Amino acid sequence: MxxxxxxxxxxxxxxxxxxxxxxxxxxxxxxxxxxxxxxxxxxxxxxxxxxxxxxxxxxxxxxxxxxxxxxxxxxxxxxxxxxxxxxxxxxxxxxxASEDSFVGLASPDGVEVASLDLWRDDLASYPTEVKVARALDLERAVRAADPRIRQVESSDWGDAAVESAVATSTGIRAESRRTACYLSAFAVAGEGAETQTGGGYSVGRSPSDLDLDKAASDAVERATRMLGAVKPRSDRLTVVFEPRITATLLAILSGTLDGEAVLKGRSLFADRIGEQVSVAGFTLVDDPTDPEAYAAAHYDAEGLATRRNVLIEGGVLQRFLYNTYAARRAGTVSTASAVRAGFKSAPGTGARAVSVVPGDRSPEEIFQQVGDGLLVQSVSGVHSGVNPVSGDFSVGAEGVLIKGGEMAGPVREFTIASTIQRMLTGVVAVGNDLERLPSSASGVTLAIADISMSGE
Amino acid sequence: MVRMTNTYVLAGTEDPDEILRQTPYGVYVAQLGGGQVNTATGDFVFGMTEAYLIEDGEITEPLRDANLIGNGPEVLRNIDVVGNDFAMGHPGTCGKQGQGVPVGDGQPTLRVTAMTVGGTAR
Known part of the structure; x- marks a missing residue:
């Protein structure tokens, strides 16, 4: 052997x-x-x-x-x-193992493999000392950008180059490789006794894709614009989420559309296929064949060709995500959504590249449309504050109040709360500013009406 | 790496039932869930997995899916009564940069005069 x-x-x-x-x-x-x-x-x-x-x-x-x-x-x-x-x-x-009539491996399903080039030789051969130098350059750039930057809490470089193959006795033959890298910084701004923080990052497949200046200026802008932040008065208002926060929300949402969760009775969307769950302007896709998506892939973790899965189209719930096992249990076919945490785990189900189809408005136009509201630039306590079964949503947040369509004063130490269901039907604007993150979700600026803000 | 082991607040002198009786309006937190802390600013948020409303010195209705938000140093300054009922909590594991260590913590009943509670109702 x-x-x-x-x-x-x-x-x-x-x-x-x-x-x-x-x-x-x-x-x-x-x-x-x-x-x-x-x-x-x-x-x-x-x-x-x-x-x-x-x-x-x-x-x-x-x-x-x-x-x-x-x-x-x-x-x-x-x-x-x-x-x-x-x-x-x-x-x-x-x-x-216990007997389970639904177990079984994937078989070729005729879907053609997307033509994607996800590997960059220049990352695979990039010297470690240059990676260190770029992280140091980023730290320096953040410090030098504004006298109110007291320090850089951390400046990071990360990358991965992965090759993988899947073969089965049922005829699956799949092989692919991908590279990815990112730079990120967390800036600490201060005035007097006050301290505020803000992050910035840039992602790509090759070191040459990374925009160090953008990572630095995003971190500096977010930290410095929070200086002078106060606790806001409690209110119900329209909240504008920055693309990176929208991506966090979409990752949670895609978890509720996981076929495994649906089968276990742990999805608030079970039995709602074909129903209007959001507004007409909201279309949600999981598309690992999009070469710009950070986690783009040729194949899923069971070796089926990835495909563009439309989850919500024009506000109507279309489908859940399945791997082979979950699909057999549900009496349907795999959506090629098998994922693994490396070779150490058997395949589960999950989204790889979830995104809202961008709208036609810039963030500034959305501020104008909203008039008075709140721009959220960071959320905390997401894992404890969101219940993916009931849909209850309550998280800590930081951001800037919007008055008359313009950014007004910064606010902190408050929570925003609603339910996932109400947030989906409350979407009032979808931005045109698609932003890629080192994650399974991309984001756009997204405005949602009627969210409770608990502060003073 | 610098890590904590057993972290606790020493007991005070007040009877916990008396602390409750002398609280006209507040929240009684019996169990906290997961949370997140920004160590640069001290801002934190914690989910409450078991909490009740206090009205006129008595526990009334349970609160569902709400969380607490505040600033660590500020909350320490806002503690106004410390109970005599010290107990250690359930031990757990604290993770930092991929390293998990067993940790314990404990406290008596503590009253904090002002904190923000997030949720949708009230």
Whole structure:
């Protein structure tokens, strides 16, 4: 057995995955997911490197479906003997699993693979000392931009280059690779005893995509414009979310449209397909075939070609996201939405590249339209403050009041609250300013009416 | 890395029932959920997983899906009564830059004179 793998060559991930899938016995399905990656994270502070980690990893995750039982095992090695052992372990684990008639691997479904170029050689070969230098440059740029910047809480460089392959005994053959990198800074501004913070970032596939000046000026602007912030009077008003906050909201929303959550009775949108859940101008898609999306991908984690899934179109709920297992349980087909946290996990379900289809208004035009309201630039406590089952939403926020269509005074130490359902129907403007983030969601400026602000 | 272990507030002298009786209007927090702190400014937000309204010195109705927001140093200055019922809470794990350590914390009943409660009703 190990000779077969050696012959396939460890450099070719798809050959290795295919060899493992070929070892399926009669009445058994085998899937091999093989990944090799390198990621770097650097934090600098006060002109020096505070932490630097650069890790290379390679491993395999194997699923065996025997009858109606599924077993999974993984190993952080591509050594032929280890791979053979991992398959045996997955087989063994299947014997312990409960019977579930819905388990099964993906099969080719005829969807064509998008033509995407997600790999940049110049990132793969970018020297670590240059990455450190760029994080230091960013810190300097933030400090130099405004005398009120007291320090830079952190200035970070991060990147990843990942190659992966999936093969199954059911005919799946998928191989892809991608690079991604980002720069981010968190500025601390002060006047007298007061301190305010603000963040900025830039993302790309290649180091040459990164806009250091924008990352610096975004952080400086957000920290300095909060100086003098007061606690606002409680009110109900229209809230304008900055693109990065909209992305956070969309990530939560896409979680409620996860087919697994729907099956478990944990989605507030179960049984609402075909219903008007938002306004006509609101269309939500998960499109991993968009090459500009940070987490764009050729294939999902089960090796199906990714596709553009429209979740909400013109305000009408269209579909949920499914991997193969959840789709079989729901009596439908996979939307190629299987995701994994690397080779160590079996596939779950999730969005990769969720986004609102941009509208036609600039942020300034939206301020004019709103007249009096609130611009939110940061939220906190999202994980405890949003209940994805009931839809209740209550988070801490910071931002700037909007008066007569212009930015007025900064405000802090208050909460904004509503429900996900009411927020969707309360959308009054969708911006044209699509912004990419190092996340599974992109954002636009989004205005939502009738949100409770609790302050003084 | 610098980390905390067991962090607690020492007991005071007040009977907790008496603290409640002397609170005309407020929120009684029995259990906090997850939260987030901006360590540069001290601003925090915490979800309340079990909380009740206090009216005329008595616990009345439960509050659902609300959270507390404030500033750490300010809240410390706004503590006006400290109870005599010190107890340690459930131990947990505190994560920092990928490192998780077991931690414990404890306190007696504490009253804070002003804090912002977020939610949709009232």
């Amino acid at each position: 190990s000779q077969t793998i050696g012959g396939a060559g460890q450099d070719n991930l798809l050959d290795l995955a295919t060899a493992v899938a070929g070892w399926a016995r009669d009445g058994e399905q085998v899937e091999a997911y093989v990944a090799r990656g390198r990621d770097t994270e650097i934090t600098v502070f006060g002109g020096e490197v505070e932490s630097l980690s650069s890790a290379e990893s390679a491993g395999i995750g194997i699923r065996v479906v025997a009858g109606s039982r599924q077993g999974f095992a993984y190993a952080g090695s591509l050594d032929p003997d280890v791979v053979a052992e991992t398959l045996e372990e997955a087989r063994d684990n299947a014997g312990f």
